[in-house]
Amino acid sequence: MSTSSDSAISSLRFPFQETVEAEGHLIDSQILELVFDEVVQYGGRFEVEEFRIGRTNEEPSYLRLRVATPTQDAMQRLLQNLSANGCYPVAGGDARLQRVERDCCAPEDFYSSTNHRTLVRVDGEWLEVRNQRMDALLVVEQGAVYARRLRDLRAGDAVVVGLHGVRVIPGAKERDRHAFAFMSNGVSSERQVEMAVRQTASLMRHTRERGQDVVIVAGPVVIHTGGVEPVSRLIRAGLVQALLAGNALGVHDIEAALLGTSLGVRLRDGRLEEHGHRNHMRAINRIYHCGDIRGAVEQKVLTRGILYECVRGGVPFVLAGSLRDDGPLPDTVTDMNRAQDLYATHLRSAGMVLCLGSMLHSIAVGNMLPSWVKIVCVDINPAVATKISDRGTGQLLPVITDVGLFLDLLARHVDGGDDRHRDPEHSLSEEIE
Ligand SMILES: NC(=O)c1ccc[n+]([C@@H]2O[C@H](COP(=O)([O-])OP(=O)(O)OC[C@H]3O[C@@H](n4cnc5c(N)ncnc54)[C@H](O)[C@@H]3O)[C@@H](O)[C@H]2O)c1
Known part of the structure; x- marks a missing residue:
C-alpha cells in the first residue's frame, strides 16, 4: 500500500492508497458503476488513471483506478469487495498460501470464493480455479487450484490467504441477448410465460447439443399442479440428465402414481379423496x-410417474431429506452433507438448471453453481429468483407463474404434444376406482 503524493487525492485525509485494475465488459455489465459505488461506500476517493473502452462487442474495456481510504480496515474491506467485481490490485505477485494446521480449521485470513470464474497466481502462472463455487476456500494442490468447502479442508492443505494474486472475472452480460433475453415490462404476463417457455425449450436443446447436462430441481408443487406428465415427457425426450429434489417430490409422485392423489387430493377432479390424508x-x-x-x-409396483421415468431412463435422482419429511422414503438422503455432495456431483456437468417450485432446493442449488451456468427459475413467488440472483448468479431467467402451467406448455413445445407414451389402459382414474 502506498501513500503517493502525485495523486489528486489528499494523502493526508486518505493515507491508504492502492492502484487497482479491471478488464472486461465493464460498462454494460455495470461493473464500472459498482466499483465507483463501493469506493464511495467505504468513505473513500477514487481517481481514474486510465480507461479504455472496448470498441467492438468482443473487445473488453480496461480500467486502472487509484483508490484511497481513511483507514487501513476500510481499504482491506474495499479491496475485498472490489476483487469480487473483478477489480484487483496492480501490485501483485503470487497468491499467498498458508498451511492448514487442523482439519476444517482455516487460517483467519483465508480467501473466500465467489461463484465467478477465478484465477490464482501460483509460481508466476495464472491458474483457473476448478469446481468453482461460492463460499469455498482455494486450495493449491499439485499445480492446480480447487475450490474446497470448509468441512472438506484437511491438515496440510495449502490455502490462499489475503487478496493478492487472485483475479475474479465477473460474469459479463450475454452479448447474444436472443439466447437468454430478459422479459420486458411492456409485455403481458401470458406472453411473457410463452416467451419464457420458448427460451427454455431452446436452451435445453442447445445445452444438449453442446454435450452438457440439463438438471431439474423440483418441489412437490410440481406434482400438485399436474406436472407429472410434462416432466415425464421431458425425461423420455432425453432432455433431463439428473433430478434433484426432496422427500416430498418423491412421496407425492409415488402417491399420484399408485393412488391417483397428491396429498389426498384427486388429481383427476381436484376433490378430496375419502381418507386421502x-x-x-x-x-x-x-x-x-x-x-x-x-x-x-423392478417389481412392477411403480409403473408411472417422474421417478419411474428416471429409473427406466437411467436418469439419476437425489432426494434430499429435511426436517419436514414424512417417512422418509428409503431413498431419501438424510445426512445433509452427503445430500449436498450428491447434488454437487450431479451439477458438475450441468449447462443449465431448471428450478421448479422449491424455494429451499432452488436457492441451495444456486449457491452451488458457478455463475456461468444458466438457471431458469419457475416459481409463483418472485422472491425466489431475487434471492438466487442476489447471490451473484448472472445467468438467471426468472419465470413468475404457476409451475404446472409452465411445464404443460414446455412439454408441448418440446415434443409437440406427443402423448405416444401414455398408456390408455392404465389411466389414473382407473387406478382409483
Ligand atoms: N410430506 C413430506 O415429506 C414433505 C412435505 C412438504 C415438504 N417437504 C420437504 O420440505 C422441504 C421444502 O419443501 P418445498 O421445496 O416444497 O418448500 P419451499 O417452501 O422451499 O418451496 C415451495 C415453493 O413453491 C412455490 N409455489 C407454490 N405454489 C406454486 C405454484 N402453483 N407454482 C409455482 N410455484 C409455486 C412457493 O412460492 C415456494 O417458493 C423439501 O425438502 C421437501 O421435500 C416434505
Missing part, C-alpha cells in the same frame, strides 16, 4: 415393502 403414508409404506424406488419399478 393417509395416501402419502401408504405410498411410502409400499416403497418400503419393495426395498426402495428402483425395487418398486
